[in-house]
Amino acid sequence: MKVVIQRCKQAQVKVQEEVVGAIGAGLMLLVGITHEDTEKDATYLADKIAGLRIFEDDDEKMNLSVQDISGSILSVSQFTLYGDCRKGKRPNFMAAARPETAEVLYDRFNELLRAKGLEVQTGQFGADMDVELTNWGPVTIILDSPQA
Template structure:
């Protein structure tokens, strides 16, 4: 399982012009699931993301997590995180999990995040979505349960 974590001042996802999820300060997550992932991977990443110390303290050092700052999460599923671009010019998505399994683990991941006391907003799994954010810093990290 792979998550792109972006610290943001605000983020929004819309589907067909309607807002599906929106947050103020917090973390915008792009979440990819591969066919080898399990609930153990999802829980590991939820715990990792909830505890990442990437918000500044009074001294300007990254010392606080989204859980500590009271921020929120916008979690968006993105199978293209498992796109393989090594051959040709069209990505191969063979490493991405089948939609049913990916949705099950994505939903589990979001429930685990909420279990940390975080407000979790989402897009609509499998829909064509427009995502916008104001990346704060910018701070962007890639966290992978297999790395």
Template sequence: MRIVVQRCKSAKVTVDGQVVGQIAHGLLLLVGITHDDTEKDALYLAEKVSGLRIFEDEEGKLNHSVLDIGGAILSVSQFTLYGDCRKGRRPNFMAAAKSDVASPLYDQFNELLRSKGLTVETGLFGAEMDVELVNWGPVTMILDSPTLA
């Protein structure tokens, strides 16, 4: 699994002009899943995301997690994170898991975050989505599950 984590002041996702997920402050997650990903990868990344200290404390140091600040998560599936652009000009998406594998694992990942007490909004898996955010900082991290790290 691969996740782009963006600290945000606000974020929302719309499908066909309708808001399907929206948060105030917290994290926007762009979540990609590959063929070999399992529940173990989802659990690892749910732990990592929920505890990632990328919010400032009173001294301006990055010491607080999304849990510490009472933030929320907007999780958006994004198979293009596994696009391979090394050859030619058109990305190859062979490393991205098919939806019958990726969708249940994506749902499980979001449920693991919820089980930690986080509010988790989502996009619509497989849909053409418009994603908006106010990136705070900006602070952006890329996380990979251990099988890729």
């Protein structure tokens, strides 16, 4: 699994002009899943993300997690994170998991985050979505699960 994490002041996702998920301060996650990913990968990333200290404390040091600030998460599935552009100019998405497999693991990943007491909003799996956010910092981190 691969997750692009953006610290944000606010974020929302729309499907056909309708807001389907929105948060205030917290983390915007773009989540990609490949063929070899398992619940072990989802658990590893949920644990890492929930405790990732990328919010500033009173001394302006990145020392607080999304849990520490009572922030929220907007999680959006993103198969294009596994786009391979090494040959030619058109991405190859063969490394991305099939939708029926990816959706199950994506849902489980979000459940694991919720089990940590986090509010998790989502986009709509497989839909054409418009994503808006105010990146705070900007701070953007890319995490891969150990098998990647």
